[in-house]
Amino acid sequence: MENKQLAKSYPQETIAEHTALLKKNLNLFKKLYPALKLDWEILELAVLFHDLGKINSKFQDKLYRKLKYPLLPDPFPDRDEIPHGNISAVFLDRKKLMEQFDTDALKILYQSVYYHHARFIPDDKMEYFKEFIAADLPPYIPGIHCDSPFFNPKPLVDFLKYITQRIDYKTGKELFYRYVMVKGVLNRLDYAASAHIPVEVPNTSLEQKTLSFLKSYGDLREIQSYLLANPDKNHIVAASTGIGKTEAGLLWIGNNKGFFTLPLRVSIDAIYDRIKYGGIAFQDTALLHSDALAVMMKREEPADYLGEYTKARQLSKPLTITTVDQLFKFVFKEEGFESVLATLSFSKVIIDEIQMYSPAIVACILVGLKYIAEAGGKFTILTATFPDVLRFFLKKLGLTYDYKEFILDMKRHKTRIEKGDIEDAADAIIEKGKTSKVLVIVNTVKKAQALFEKLGHIPGKHLLHSRFIRRDRRELEKKILETSKGTAPGIWVTTQIVEASLDIDFDYLFTELSTVDGLFQRMGRCYRKRELTDPDSSPNVFLFPQSPSGIGFVIDRELFELSRQALTKFDGRVMSELDKLAVIKDVYSMDKIKETGYYKAIKSRINLLEAISGYEFDRKQVDENFRNIKSYTVIPLSIYNAEFENLRMWIEEVRQMELTGGSLARKMGLLENIDDVTVSVPVYYKDHIVEKIPVSRENSLLIIDLDYDKTRGLAQPRKGSSSNIL
Numbered sequence: 001m002e003n004k005q006l007a008k009s010y011p012q013e014t015i016a017e018h019t020a021l022l023k024k025n026l027n028l029f030k031k032l033y034p035a036l037k038l039d040w041e042i043l044e045l046a047v048l049f050h051d052l053g054k055i056n057s058k059f060q061d062k063l064y065r066k067l068k069y070p071l072l073p074d075p076f077p078d079r080d081e082i083p084h085g086n087i088s089a090v091f092l093d094r095k096k097l098m099e100q101f102d103t104d105a106l107k108i109l110y111q112s113v114y115y116h117h118a119r120f121i122p123d124d125k126m127e128y129f130k131e132f133i134a135a136d137l138p139p140y141i142p143g144i145h146c147d148s149p150f151f152n153p154k155p156l157v158d159f160l161k162y163i164t165q166r167i168d169y170k171t172g173k174e175l176f177y178r179y180v181m182v183k184g185v186l187n188r189l190d191y192a193a194s195a196h197i198p199v200e201v202p203n204t205s206l207e208q209k210t211l212s213f214l215k216s217y218g219d220l221r222e223i224q225s226y227l228l229a230n231p232d233k234n235h236i237v238a239a240s241t242g243i244g245k246t247e248a249g250l251l252w253i254g255n256n257k258g259f260f261t262l263p264l265r266v267s268i269d270a271i272y273d274r275i276k277y278g279g280i281a282f283q284d285t286a287l288l289h290s291d292a293l294a295v296m297m298k299r300e301e302p303a304d305y306l307g308e309y310t311k312a313r314q315l316s317k318p319l320t321i322t323t324v325d326q327l328f329k330f331v332f333k334e335e336g337f338e339s340v341l342a343t344l345s346f347s348k349v350i351i352d353e354i355q356m357y358s359p360a361i362v363a364c365i366l367v368g369l370k371y372i373a374e375a376g377g378k379f380t381i382l383t384a385t386f387p388d389v390l391r392f393f394l395k396k397l398g399l400t401y402d403y404k405e406f407i408l409d410m411k412r413h414k415t416r417i418e419k420g421d422i423e424d425a426a427d428a429i430i431e432k433g434k435t436s437k438v439l440v441i442v443n444t445v446k447k448a449q450a451l452f453e454k455l456g457h458i459p460g461k462h463l464l465h466s467r468f469i470r471r472d473r474r475e476l477e478k479k480i481l482e483t484s485k486g487t488a489p490g491i492w493v494t495t496q497i498v499e500a501s502l503d504i505d506f507d508y509l510f511t512e513l514s515t516v517d518g519l520f521q522r523m524g525r526c527y528r529k530r531e532l533t534d535p536d537s538s539p540n541v542f543l544f545p546q547s548p549s550g551i552g553f554v555i556d557r558e559l560f561e562l563s564r565q566a567l568t569k570f571d572g573r574v575m576s577e578l579d580k581l582a583v584i585k586d587v588y589s590m591d592k593i594k595e596t597g598y599y600k601a602i603k604s605r606i607n608l609l610e611a612i613s614g615y616e617f618d619r620k621q622v623d624e625n626f627r628n629i630k631s632y633t634v635i636p637l638s639i640y641n642a643e644f645e646n647l648r649m650w651i652e653e654v655r656q657m658e659l660t661g662g663s664l665a666r667k668m669g670l671l672e673n674i675d676d677v678t679v680s681v682p683v684y685y686k687d688h689i690v691e692k693i694p695v696s697r698e699n700s701l702l703i704i705d706l707d708y709d710k711t712r713g714l715a716q717p718r719k720g721s722s723s724n725i726l
């Protein structure tokens with residue numbers, strides 16, 4: 001019976017056709033990065049051999065069932081399928097390879113092919129592997145298209161010594177990075193070929209477009225000239241808000257491959273719009289975060305957005321605006337991490353506002369920068385403040401960089417330290433909100449909802465926090481930006497999600513105290529682009545340090561206490577930008593912070609990451625460990641009932657596509673539709689999850705029985721009920 005030697009069922013594609021696409025992308029990659037330190041010959045062999053194992057009857061029959069073709073005879077109908085990468089390795093002629101390559105090169109080649117999809121058979125099935133090779137493959141070998149002198153027409157499982165011990169950082173840095181480059185680039189070529197996109201889009205004009213845009217407004221600012229003149233160094237730059245640091249970062253990236261990371265999704269969207277659709281107009285800018293597809297559906301032409309999103313996910317674009325989640329999970333070295341690290345080895349990475357991240361994520365970033373620098377990549381940290389504690393850990397990790405400060409000593413804020421709870425200030429907030437734009441920031445969702453209710457039924461009142469479904473949260477984020485840009489008065493009660501995420505400017509800020517770094521970010525949402533004209537004027541920042549919400553839970557208790565002590569002298573005083581920098585340096589100085597939980601959390605996470613051997617974590621474990629917070633993505637019961645017909649159609653189509661094949665982009669779009677009506681909740685909401693509906697092999701829809709409305713968001717958990725669903 002004919003073996004069609006298919007690699008894919010949708011679109012239908014043979015192994016030879018798929019391999020040809022990889023070779024085409026390999027040629028493009030070599031043209032763009034000819035000086036890259038990479039075992040090119042080993043990579044070329046990995047490309048030629050990586051999918052030959054798909055000729056086996058079990059793999060082909062899996063596709064034939066979808067296509068309704070007659071099946072091939074299967075010599076072991078009751079046994080499991082062997083991953084095709086494992087089978088591909090048997091076609092490499094080990095004896096001929098040994099004549100030309102050393103043992104390390106063979107380890108790289110065999111492991112790149114054998115593990116290229118992170119699937120492999122356990123040791124106790126090795127005999128079955130050998131039996132299957134001998135019984136199943138011979139009839140199909142004459143039809144294989146492989147023009148390599150290292151092709152073995154008599155396949156053997158004689159390579160086990162090369163794959164038994166996985167190549168890892170602990171087995172030797174040089175071998176580790178050689179392997180990462182071959183395996184990582186092979187995966188990139190494979191994914192790009194499967195998606196029918198170029199593996200890399202060249203960067204030909206980012207520097208010129210950025211310079212042209214900036215010069216249309218006059219001379220470059222000092223920070224911009226500095227980073228433009230020092231493109232080959234790692235940098236840490238402390239810079240004031242509004243000083244032009246985003247454009248400075250783009251000039252440092254120049255016409256290289258670059259990744260620009262920011263703390264929160266909304267700020268990422270804003271910078272993406274600014275670079276791609278604003279004055280710089282760099283069209284080859286990609287957007288990458290958990291909600292990126294939904295954003296691009298609204299930004300891009302209908303015929304383009306799926307292709308653009310696919311290029312973003314495959315890291316193909318020359319400039320990607322993204323969250324650290326999308327890049328720095330590789331530090332856990334889970335199966336498949338090599339493609340990200342290999343890409344970052346020839347890229348420039350910008351970390352914006354590193355002080356905004358939790359200790360767990362800070363540790364991941366710092367260890368990630370170590371790997372990136374060792375692999376050959378460059379980094380720049382752009383931040384309003386750079387605490388000494390982070391300098392300490394960078395030194396400990398062996399990272400070198402140039403440090404520079406560009407601080408404008410503006411006077412934008414006059415603070416008043418209030419007594420009592422922020423809810424006690426409801427009348428004052430209402431009074432200010434009658435004539436001015438008032439921003440209220442508290443530490444927890446529960447507190448935000450309580451204060452919102454206490455304000456009563458007044459016009460121009462809004463609530464924004466993380467417990468809104470994604471669709472409603474986007475609308476609220478759009479509205480708060482409109483409030484900021486407009487002249488009408490109003491009151492917005494929010495949580496810290498606005499600290500670094502939104503380019504907003506309010507007249508007054510009422511806020512609970514968190515820690516000084518978070519506080520200064522909050523203050524940056526008030527008088528953002530204005531200075532105080534009269535130092536004797538009344539305060540525009542009202543600070544509530546007495547028993548704020550979330551201390552010891554959302555906010556580190558020791559840092560909170562250090563922050564409260566440092567701020568006492570600013571009651572009724574103007575606080576300049578230099579004052580803020582001095583406070584940060586004081587609170588986060590090593591002599592004060594080395595006994596705090598913040599310091600210990602970073603230290604212990606760095607130790608954990610450096611102790612990890614490769615491939616200990618699976619993808620789900622990495623997702624949970626990256627932020628060190630377990631959460632669930634749920635849909636409120638009322639939303640589920642309202643969207644029932646749409647959800648039923650979307651879920652049915654996803655399930656059908658998994659059985660019969662279909663467009664990956666279409667499947668992603670359907671999953672985005674479902675995600676749009678969900679919200680992320682902490683683990684303690686678990687008892688209110690009442691139903692679990694399978695959506696795909698990897699995803700389920702969790703329904704939570706808590707009240708929801710688009711004004712207040714998801715209600716707080718009720719006491720004394722339990723579903724036992726999870």
